[in-house]
Amino acid sequence: MIMISSMRKTSRRSFVAAALLAAFAAPQVPAAAAAAPAAAPATAGQEVPAPATRIPLGTKTLHLVDASRQDPWKPSAGNRELMVTLWYPSLPSREPAAPYVSKPLSRAVLGNDVLAGVRTHAVAGARPAPVPRPLVVLSPGFGMSRITLTALGEDLASRGYAVAAVDHTYEAPVEFPGGRIEKCTLCDDSRMDPGAVVRNRAKDLRFVLDRLTGPGSELRVDARRIGVAGHSIGGASAVEVMREDRRVDAAINLDGNFFTEPPAEGLNKPVLLLGARRSGLPEPQENWERAWKQLTGWKRWLDVPAGGHMTFTDVPWIVDRFGMPGQIPPEQVEGQLGTVSAARATAVTRNYVAAFFDRHLRGRPSPLLDRPSSAHPEVTFMK
Template sequence: MAAALLLAFAAPAAPAVAADSPGRSAVETPAPTTRQPLGTKTLHLVDTSRPDPWKPSAGHRELMVSLWYPALPSRAGRAPYMSAALSKAMLGSDVLSGVRTHAVAGARPAPVARPLVVLSPGFQMSRLTLTALGEDLASRGYAVAALDHTYEAPVEFPGGRIEPCLICEKPDLDAVVRNRAQDIRFLLDRLTGPGSELRVDRHRIAVVGHSIGGASAVETMREDPRVDAAVNLDGDFFLDPPAKGLNRPVLLLGAQRGRDTEDSRGDWERNWSHLTGWKRWLDVPDGGHMTFTDVPWIVDRFGRPAQIPPEQVPGQFGTLGGARATALTRAYVAAFLDRQLRGRPSPLLDRPSTAYPEVTILK
């Protein structure tokens, strides 16, 4: 549960379809909850205050960011999920280049300041594997920014340059968490400062992360008083818990973390008492580590990667289908953010739900 799994598709179960194929529809990301028009932008940012920690010879730290936001209506076409080149770098196939999202590239943002949610992916995972969650949050009225952490996964930069994962073989996971927190804080500086690409409410900010991105979300909140709430999607913490605790809201949403074993519960149990603000521990017993990402619906559409060892399948995927995985992830993350950033109570966080029987409230 510590780090995500790099997927590699030998071949898709069905061919990807180009968006403009006559008489045929492109494969789509799961439809957002509302019909709010959405926009998306891609940012290339350079943090001139520090060298790249994984490749100092590269110069200053470079980051790629995807924005999703409520937009003014537009007749332009919807943005692709990812380029053929990045799909090949990530998966060994261009299968995802035919997938279309629900956001229009470059659409004008609706002229209202929005609560800001930053998304951090799992290790070896692209920021784009959080697209279904990002688009859904934008459809609910949030400004959303997902960032890649360069050299921790293949990342595509302007001009088609793709930087590989340099530290995948021997990662220092403690250092990964600390460095990601710096990446996120730099992004917050950019999005809350003059010349921001989005109108955001600087007084309502949350960070949500999957796997080690979840640990990084909590660490960023510990370091940065601008962050009001954090969500950890099935990520171990890695760093020692803060001695004085963390007195701000944290949601822990995991898979198979209710079993009475050290591997399932130990890391979260050790950190639980150090989370001294509002907190909740939810578990999806039939889920897997990938449940909270785009991977389940991608697998449903294109098939499970043949290269994944059979012994890893239960822990990574569980038995939950893509539609349910996407629905429950969106519902519980949104309920938490609505509660903490907008002051809207939700029974989802307080008692079992007949709408989502897959989710257990552990604490």
């Protein structure tokens, strides 16, 4: 089952322990939701939160194989395989919107079919609109499926971006063509090095960039305008791949600790750090303070004091709508979900991510990144 992982501890032991704190199938939720019956609620008519605009959206699923390298986590599997979801502005289509997740993957993630009836806002296989788009690549948290970034991915696509969300195989349940599902083998590996995860994810992301900007790409992208964003260790990986790859112009870290040392000369590219309670917990704050000194380009550090580690994913709206059976200690729900409502968590994440990429990939400044906003009182400017 998918793990809710804080990714805030730096030691190997605590890194793994954090990943095992709570399964997505059993997070603590507010009292009303926690009292829900154990049976999975009906999902007919449910859909992902509506994106910013109603332009037609398309989606595609890619199975990619990197023939240049062996899988680092399971060498016996051969070459590194990845699954990627694309969202993009499309030509109009009369076909129904794609499902949020398949039944087999919902079972692998949650142990039931609760999410299989949820619909997205994108049509599978719809033809892309014939205009090159800035590209944004998304990397989920450790133990988290790429589907948990769907609300963000669709919203960016509705604002005119081509978006790709990447599953990092053996770091979460991943469904491949033919129904094959690979489990999160690293979730149970006490020897796992988070720095190695970040470095390998950077390789995954660079390979995806090669595919999407090269000949035969499934998308029409503007290779001169590329951004990467990620949640938790995916956020650290977003900054890492920007450090390594000159094609990446801007990066966002959504509440992820840094596990690799930045270059001594610093990183002179735009970075947004958007976190939850980073100002109130000494270790998370110190981790970002160290990284902050090495960010020498445009940068912002924003905090959501009432948020939780999952604020920047689909988890809040899923829990809000369906509840989840089971409980974890109250101190963990506060750290994972916080007290920000699901609707506000989605709005904050979408609007600040879009404002950052609009500024640095499109040259469209936004006051959201310059000063506190009365429209988003949840967000505090730290630096």
